[in-house]
Every structure is written in C-alpha cells, then in structure tokens.
Amino acid sequence: MAELGMSSAVTRRAFSVRKMTGFTAVAIVCFIMLYAPLLPLVAYSFNSGSSIALWEGFSWRWYEAAWRNELVQDAAFRSLFVATLASTFATALATMAALGTTRTRAYRGLTAIYAMINQPLMVPEIVTAVALLIVFAVIKTATNYHGLVYLITAHTAFCIPFAYLPIRARLEGMDISLETAAADLYATPWKTFRRVTLPLLWPGILAGAMLAFVISLDDVVITEFVKSPGQDTLPTYMLGQLRRVITPEINAISTVLLTVSAVMVTFFFFLNRKKM
Amino acid sequence: MTVTATHEGPVRPTKSAAEVAADATQRDIRNCWLLCAPALIVLLCAASGPLAIMLMYSFLKAGDYGGVLWTFSTEGWFSVFVQRDIFDETLSLADAHVSIFWRSLKLSILTTLLALCLGFPTAYFIAMRPLQTRNLWLFLITIPFWTNLLIRTFAIMEMIRNHGIINSLLKSIGVIDEPIQMLFTDFSVMLGMTYVYLPLMVLPIYASMEKFDFRLVEAGYDLYASRFRVLRRIIIPLVKPGIIAGSILVFVPSLGAYVTPRVLGGGKRMMLGNLIELQFGQGRNWPLGAALSITLLVIVMAALLIYVRSVQRRDGGHG
Numbered sequence: 171m172a173e174l175g176m177s178s179a180v181t182r183r184a185f186s187v188r189k190m191t192g193f194t195a196v197a198i199v200c201f202i203m204l205y206a207p208l209l210p211l212v213a214y215s216f217n218s219g220s221s222i223a224l225w226e227g228f229s230w231r232w233y234e235a236a237w238r239n240e241l242v243q244d245a246a247f248r249s250l251f252v253a254t255l256a257s258t259f260a261t262a263l264a265t266m267a268a269l270g271t272t273r274t275r276a277y278r279g280l281t282a283i284y285a286m287i288n289q290p291l292m293v294p295e296i297v298t299a300v301a302l303l304i305v306f307a308v309i310k311t312a313t314n315y316h317g318l319v320y321l322i323t324a325h326t327a328f329c330i331p332f333a334y335l336p337i338r339a340r341l342e343g344m345d346i347s348l349e350t351a352a353a354d355l356y357a358t359p360w361k362t363f364r365r366v367t368l369p370l371l372w373p374g375i376l377a378g379a380m381l382a383f384v385i386s387l388d389d390v391v392i393t394e395f396v397k398s399p400g401q402d403t404l405p406t407y408m409l410g411q412l413r414r415v416i417t418p419e420i421n422a423i424s425t426v427l428l429t430v431s432a433v434m435v436t437f438f439f440f441l442n443r444k445k446m
Numbered sequence: 447m448t449v450t451a452t453h454e455g456p457v458r459p460t461k462s463a464a465e466v467a468a469d470a471t472q473r474d475i476r477n478c479w480l481l482c483a484p485a486l487i488v489l490l491c492a493a494s495g496p497l498a499i500m501l502m503y504s505f506l507k508a509g510d511y512g513g514v515l516w517t518f519s520t521e522g523w524f525s526v527f528v529q530r531d532i533f534d535e536t537l538s539l540a541d542a543h544v545s546i547f548w549r550s551l552k553l554s555i556l557t558t559l560l561a562l563c564l565g566f567p568t569a570y571f572i573a574m575r576p577l578q579t580r581n582l583w584l585f586l587i588t589i590p591f592w593t594n595l596l597i598r599t600f601a602i603m604e605m606i607r608n609h610g611i612i613n614s615l616l617k618s619i620g621v622i623d624e625p626i627q628m629l630f631t632d633f634s635v636m637l638g639m640t641y642v643y644l645p646l647m648v649l650p651i652y653a654s655m656e657k658f659d660f661r662l663v664e665a666g667y668d669l670y671a672s673r674f675r676v677l678r679r680i681i682i683p684l685v686k687p688g689i690i691a692g693s694i695l696v697f698v699p700s701l702g703a704y705v706t707p708r709v710l711g712g713g714k715r716m717m718l719g720n721l722i723e724l725q726f727g728q729g730r731n732w733p734l735g736a737a738l739s740i741t742l743l744v745i746v747m748a749a750l751l752i753y754v755r756s757v758q759r760r761d762g763g764h765g
Contacts, residue, residue, distance in 0.1 A: 193567035294719070326488055
C-alpha cells in the first residue's frame, strides 16, 4: 500500500516503479514464518495439561516445575555464571584489541590480527568444538582438573569477535581530535583514555558486552563438547531433554531464554540505533 | 622525534602530514600489538591453536577407547572416503561417508536456494519501506537471529511433528487422514536450516539494496522493459554482492550444521557435523573425526575465498 502512495504523484495510472509483483506477499509469508513457530511454543508453556499439543487451560505450573527442578536451577546458574564471566572477559579483551587496531594507520600483521579475531565467525562451530574437545581432553588428563575454566575460556574466545565488532564500529565513528586535544592539554595517555575515550566508547562497549552475553548464553555446540560430565548449561540440558518425552517444562525454559535474548537485543538495537 | 607516543599517536597541529605518518613509530606499533595481545592469546589457546593440534591428530593412530596413539598414520585421512573390509582387507568407497557428504552438500545448497527465494523479496520489501519504518522491519528480522538456535529448531519440530500443529490442522480440515511424516526427513532438516539461517540471507541483500539508485529502474521502464526484465537485468546484477554474501552466510553454517540435523533429522538424516561427532563418541575414531573436521573446514574456507574474491573484484565493497 505504501508504494502506491509514493508513486501516485508521479504517474497517472499509479504504476509503481518500485513494486515487484508478488514480492510483498513473499515478504509477509517470510515474516509470518519467522514468528509463527514461536507462538505455539510460548503458548504451550502456559498449558495446564502435560501435553505440548493439547491445550487444557492456562497455568504457571510448568514455570514452577522448571523453577523447582534442581537440574534446571543448576544449569541456569551455570549458564548465567559462564555467560557473565565470558562476556566480561571477552568485552575487556575486545575493547583493548579494538583500540589496538583502529587508532593507527595500517601496520604489518594487522590483517593477521583481524583474521584471528574473526576466526570464530568463519570456522564452523562443530570444528572448533571438536578441536577444543581434543585439546581439553589432553589438559584434563594431564592436570586432572575438570572445572568450569574450560567452558569459560572457550566461551570467551568465541565471544571476542561479537564484542569486538560493535566496539570497533563505535571507535571508527569517533572523532580522534578530542583525544588529540586532551593529549595536547598534557593529559597522560591513561587519563585521556579514562576521561575522553572511554566515556565516548561506552555505548559500543555495552552493546558488545550484550551481544557477547547473548551469544554465550545461547551456545549449544561448543558447550556440548567442552563441558565435563554434570556441567550442563540450559541449552545443553534442553538438547538432552529433546530426546525424551517433552513436557511444557521445556517450553517454559525456552520462553524465558527467548525473552532474555529478545530484551537484550532490543536494548542493543536502541543503543546502536544510529549505526544501523 | 620529540613527540611522546601514546597508543593513539598524538597529532601536533604544527606537524605536517608526512611527519605525522613517520611518527607512527616502532613504539606505536608495539603498543598496538600489546593491546591486542591478551585477546590474541585467548584466541590462540581456544580457537586457532586447537585447530593446529587437530590437524596433527588427524595423522595419528586411533586409540582403542577413543583418544589417539602417538604413532604416525594416514589411516584417518584414508578412511574419509575409503573403507577397508574387516575380513579380507579389500578397499572400497566408504558409501556411508560419501552419502553423508552428498546429503550435506545437497541440503546446504537447497537451503541456500530456498533462503534466497524467500530472502530476496523480503530484503526488497524492507528496502522499499519508508525510512521511518525500515529499521523496525529490519529489527523484526534481527530478533530471531539473536535468539537461541536450539529453541527455534525446537519450535520447528513442534510444528511438523506427526501430532504437531500442521498435521492437526490438515487433519481437522479433512485434507489428510493420516499425519504426513515430515519430521526426521531431509525435508525437515532443510526446512529447519532455512528457518534458522534466513536472517543471514536477508541482512546482506538488504544492505546492498539500501544504496540502490531507483532512477536506473525508472530508466529501464522508460525503455519498455517488463517488470521481470527490470528485475533480471537491472536489480539483480546491481545487488549481486549482497546476494553472494547472503548465500555464503547461509551456506557455510548449513554445511557445518550440527544441532538442526540432530534434532530434526533424528539420527538417521546425518550431516557432516553429526558424522564428526559420531567419531568422537561411539565411533571412537578421533583421527578420522579430525580429518573430517578439516575437510569440512577446507570446503568452508574455499567458499569464503570465493566470496572474498567476488567482493574484491567489485571495487572492494565493504565486507
């Protein structure tokens, strides 16, 4: 409808230059397709019956069940713990790396640095997962340590590019003359960074941290291969459950995770609004 | 060289451009490396380094209970495509592996094509919206992309199960009597991957359409081109970089998909990712798993290289 309005002033027969027959229909189907499968998923998490196909009325029953399920509690805390630490580390490292790759002219090895930072985006997750399984298996036998450090390290690594990209985008859009001015006024490099660069960079850092958090929280493949027995995160717990009889409890957990991701991405969207 | 170098490389107003450039000294560069070092070390430990070690593992002998024996062997690579008969040691093509390779390729290509057919019109649709609402439409595409892949796969599973929504719906309106078996087929895997990776197709195509000059389309119509001709001869050639980028972005994760074929393919409809996992689980053949992983990696890198080449040829559009 909008395209008619835009072009009717130009031609008499409302021939829209921009219109392509059928494209709008496909697009609408596309949008419906993206969201439609999620609706029943969310709806059945409120089912009072124990079926995920037969609606028996509204209740919070499955949310309570998930909340009381010790395995779920455990997995949820582990997920949050790993995601918080990994996204914090990744953001700190990515901020430094972004400062080290944008504020100068190109130097030798810069391409190699880019390649390394972006590697987790290019290499299929299953390949990284298996490679980590091999390496950590050796370390696990050698040190007999089976803690969460492996998971946190792996998550930090693949979160780095997700944190790096928005931070770098922000840095590239920033006016370097402010920092130069600070330096001219005898601010030490550290002071320039703390009082000028960091406040300006903050939205980028926040956006990067959020993306990293969401990515870490949602990761299935690498976690599945790196975790030691009994170290399920919410997604790997769910993956395990999908093989059994599925109750709306899984829907309830999914709904909570979906909400967390959607809220964080919305924040990200508003933070970076001008950039997109 | 009187300037005190900070990591930003301060620019004194009195200096000429050439002098400033010369001031990007060794020390500056060293600072840059120092700033990058922590990130690079973590990536080396948990991304690049393990890949190198995996390459080494692919040339070792498989241990009896998983793991490896430290003797050189090309058995792992050998068994990617060839199998040895247990009894008479004769060699034959590893049918199972070949068929899984073939299925992975086929499903990834089909997924890419389907995503293109759906994604191109959608990107076009978004690019045609007025500026104020465009970001909102874009946002609607982005949200699913950032939500959990497993949950979205689970949602698809719910839709196409035998007692799922689609089958119940078809049954209640009397189109079918028996539920159609959709889950655990190649179709379900393809559908799931298309659903999951669709945003990756829409976003780059939109990015290249956004800057599109519609006067060219008008010119085409003025010269009596039909809509289809305009699409084929003007629009598609001009947004081709976006189409290629989107196709690669969908093809690459499809080829390495693990979760979607595992959940929707139900063990029988394995793809490369699942075959790799199998070698590290029940298969207990780590060298073969490593060799398969590297094969997958090589295919992916080749696809990425084609993409980079095609972008560079077009006067270096942004990645």
